[in-house]
Amino acid sequence: MSASIRPQERKANDGIARAAERRRSIRNYASAAIPEAELRDLLRLAGRAPSAYNVQPWRFVVVQTPELKQKLSAAAYGQQQILRAPATIVMYSDMLNALERMPESVHPDLPADKQQAAVDSFRAMFAAQSSEDRENWGVGQSNIALGYLLLLAEAKGFGTSPMLGFEPEKVKELLGLPAHVRVPALISIGYPGEEGFRPHRLPSETLVEFR
Numbered sequence: 001m002s003a004s005i006r007p008q009e010r011k012a013n014d015g016i017a018r019a020a021e022r023r024r025s026i027r028n029y030a031s032a033a034i035p036e037a038e039l040r041d042l043l044r045l046a047g048r049a050p051s052a053y054n055v056q057p058w059r060f061v062v063v064q065t066p067e068l069k070q071k072l073s074a075a076a077y078g079q080q081q082i083l084r085a086p087a088t089i090v091m092y093s094d095m096l097n098a099l100e101r102m103p104e105s106v107h108p109d110l111p112a113d114k115q116q117a118a119v120d121s122f123r124a125m126f127a128a129q130s131s132e133d134r135e136n137w138g139v140g141q142s143n144i145a146l147g148y149l150l151l152l153a154e155a156k157g158f159g160t161s162p163m164l165g166f167e168p169e170k171v172k173e174l175l176g177l178p179a180h181v182r183v184p185a186l187i188s189i190g191y192p193g194e195e196g197f198r199p200h201r202l203p204s205e206t207l208v209e210f211r
C-alpha cells in the first residue's frame with residue numbers, strides 16, 4: 001500500500017509539471033472529433049479533484065451538435081472557439097443536488113454512524129445559508145475540478161479554451177438547467193489547430209513569500 005512508502009521513496013512523476021508548463025489556451029482546432037470514450041475518461045479524471053466534504057458539486061454537459069453549438073456561441077457573445085471546436089463542455093455546479101447526494105459522497109469505509117454524522121454536519125452547515133451563498137461556495141469547489149480538467153486535457157494532447165465570457169442565464173435556459181445552478185466555465189476542447197500564445201505569468205517570486 002502506498003501509505004507504507006516513505007515520502008523520500010515516492011517516485012517523482014513530472015508529467016503534471018510538464019503539462020502545467022506546456023498548457024495554454026487554444027482557440028482553433030483540427031476538425032477531427034475527440035472520441036466520446038476519451039471525453040468520458042477526461043471528465044471522470046477531472047472528477048478525481050478533491051472537494052470539501054467530498055461534496056463534488058460539478059456537473060458537465062458536452063455540447064457537440066451544430067445547432068446547440070450555434071446557440072451556445074450566441075449565448076457567449078459569439079465566441080468563435082465554440083463553433084470551431086468539435087465539443088464544448090458546459091461545467092455547472094449544483095449544490096442542491098450535491099446536498100441530496102451526500103449519502104453517496106460520504107466514504108463507504110467509514111462506520112455507519114460516522115457516515116450519518118458527516119452527512120448531518122454537512123447539511124447543517126448549509127441549512128442557514130441563502131441559496132446564493134451556497135451555490136457560490138459550490139463554484140469554489142467546482143473550480144478545483146476545472147483546473148484538473150484543463151491540465152488533464154493538456155496531458156492527453158487536447159487543446160482547451162476555458163471561458164467566462166457568456167451569459168449564464170442564457171446558457172442555463174438553452175440546456176434546461178435549474179435556476180439555482182451556477183456555470184463556472186465553458187470549455188471548448190479539440191485536437192489543437194494552433195500553438196496559442198506563449199505562456200505569460202507574473203513572476204512567481206513576486207507572488208510567494210516564505211516566513
Ligand SMILES: Cc1cc2nc3c(=O)[nH]c(=O)nc-3n(C[C@H](O)[C@H](O)[C@H](O)COP(=O)(O)O)c2cc1C
Nearest residue numbers: 023024025079162163164165166185196197199200
Ligand atoms: C475561468 C477562465 C475564464 C476565461 N474566459 C475567457 C473567455 O471568455 N474568452 C477567452 O478567449 N479566454 C478566456 N480565458 C482565457 C484566459 O484569458 C487565459 O487563460 C489567460 O490569458 C492565460 O493564458 P493561457 O490560458 O494561454 O495560459 C479564460 C480563462 C479562465 C481560466
